[in-house]
Amino acid sequence: MSEKTPVDFWFDPLCPWAWMTSRWVLEVEKLRDIEVRWHVMSLAVLNEDKLDDLPENYREMLSTTAWAPVRVVVAAQQKHGDEVVGKLYTALGTRFHNEGQGATREAIAAALDDVGLPAGLIDYADQDPFEFDAELRASHKEGIDKVGQEVGTPxxxxPGSDGEQIAFFGPVVTPAPKGEEAAKLWDGTLMVASIPGFYEIKRTRTQGPIFD
Structure with missing residues (x-):
């Protein structure tokens, strides 16, 4: 039996578009011989040198709300292993996005309970300086170094045909495709991403995330 192809996925729990993409990848996991490995990246880290150029409301969100979820996920990973990351992300994203609770302390605490993780992990949400800041930044850097600074999450x-990784931002899609549509998007994304010198396909978004 052949081993499943590893798919590394970097996310910030706060990002609704990353959430949509993550649900698509989990659908693909049912249809293609892949295994998703989850990693944290951080919109706060990504933008910390650009705050003066951002709108005030987004700047405020990055300075406050954005730190708590990634800190809790990284703390859970450091204390309980890589296998909890995907489960906790699903619990957080379901509450933040599908249920509209937002990235509140209460929602994070409830997500920890959903997956049976210790309630005390919530204390890392506002820990400053953060005990695992180096690990958070290393995970973020590993992902962003693969694609460059001009992108976000996810x-x-x-793996490419030559053994080197092929990395890309996105795809940005709504709602998350299901069934054969999910598989077709996966196959097509890999096809274009594998072409040397290919960088971008884009069009204006005409609707926001549709959570279903």
């Missing part, structure tokens, strides 16, 4: 990386 980042996906898969």
């Amino acid at each position: 980042v996906i990386a898969v």
Whole structure:
């Protein structure tokens, strides 16, 4: 039996578009011989040198709300292993996005309970300085170094035919495709991403995330 192809996925729990992409990748996992490995990246880290150029409301969100979820996920990973990351991300994203609770302390605490993780992990949400800041930044850097600074979350990386990873931002899609549509998008994304010198396909977004 052949081993499943590892798919590395970097996310920030706060990002609704990364959430949509993550639900698509989990659908693909049912249809293609892949195994998703989850990693944290951080919109706060990504933008910390650009705050003066950002709108005030987004700048405020990055300075406050954005730190708590990634800190809790990284703390859970450091204390309980890589296998909890995907489960906790699903619990957080379901509450933040599908249920509209937002990235509140209460929602994070409830997500920890959903997956059976210790309630005390919530204390890392506002820990400053953060005990695992180096690990958070290392995970973020690993993902962003694969695609460059001009992108956000999510980042996906898969093995190429030569053994080197092929990495890309996105895809940005709504709602998350299901069934054969999910598989077709996966196959097409890998096809274009594997072409040397290919960088971008883009069009204006005409609707926001549709959570279903």
